[in-house]
Amino acid sequence: MSTARGENRVGAQRRPATDDAVKSARRKARAADSRRRALLSQDRAVTDGSLALSPVAEPVEVETPKPRRDQTTAPARSARKAPPEPVTTARMPFVLSILGLIAGGIVGLLVLNTAINGNAFELQDLREKQTKLDAKEQRLTDELADVKAPGNLAAAADRLGLVEAEEITYLRLPDGKELKMPTPGGN
Incomplete structure (x- = not known):
């Protein structure tokens, strides 16, 4: 040391x-x-x-210490070696690489945050459009139900000059034969 x-x-x-x-x-x-x-x-x-x-x-x-008599089996150390010099590395590249990693992480977080916010605005716009389309669909469904009501159909037929049929006849398309349906209480 x-x-x-x-x-x-x-x-x-x-x-x-x-x-x-x-x-x-x-x-x-x-x-x-x-x-x-x-x-x-x-x-x-x-x-x-x-x-x-x-x-x-x-x-x-300086005298070197002599080995004790009880250490006869261990090899005698005549001189002690100094510990090796500490390894020094260049600090500037390490510091710059760490700063680069931090800066890259911050820029990456900013880009990710911007993309998330952009998608959030687009999602909000799509939700508003969906709400408007749902309201329009409901309004059109209500209008269709009004037009299909039996009282409204009879009134529209009277306005057009249509009369109720007394006999119902069906045409069979392959051969063109007319089929008449029996009426209740009739012959």
């Missing part, structure tokens, strides 16, 4: 001797860089904060 400064830590244990050696080496490098810059430009003093004037620390050797 690595911290913000890039120092390596193993679990919760910190290796102070190694950290101090790294810090000391960094201080030396900064001080040498400061001195080199000062030598190149003679008019500046050799100071770069407290690092240029700090004393040089000697490197510290």
Whole structure:
């Protein structure tokens, strides 16, 4: 696991001797860089904060732990390996793809909502037309029932000058023969 400064830590244990050696080496490098810059430009003093004037620390050797006697069956570890560096991926393409998915979803919802609302208006118009057609059908059915009433048929026949037939005769179409129907009480 690595911290913000890039120092390596193993679990919760910190290796102070190694950290101090790294810090000391960094201080030396900064001080040498400061001195080199000062030598190149003679008019500046050799100071770069407290690092240029700090004393040089000697490197510290770190002993590796010796295996205990009860661990004779396990292979001896002479040096510990640092954990692998964390894998870093580019965040910008991921962020852009997520934003694209969100924008696409919103646009899709807007298109779907518009289509649903358009269909709702069309459905409302069709329902209004259906109501008008149902009312017209009912009115025409009522008029037809009035015209078919027996009293209205007799009145319409009188207006046209029709009289009631005394004898009913039927024609048989294949041979054209007339068939007379008997009347009640007649011969």
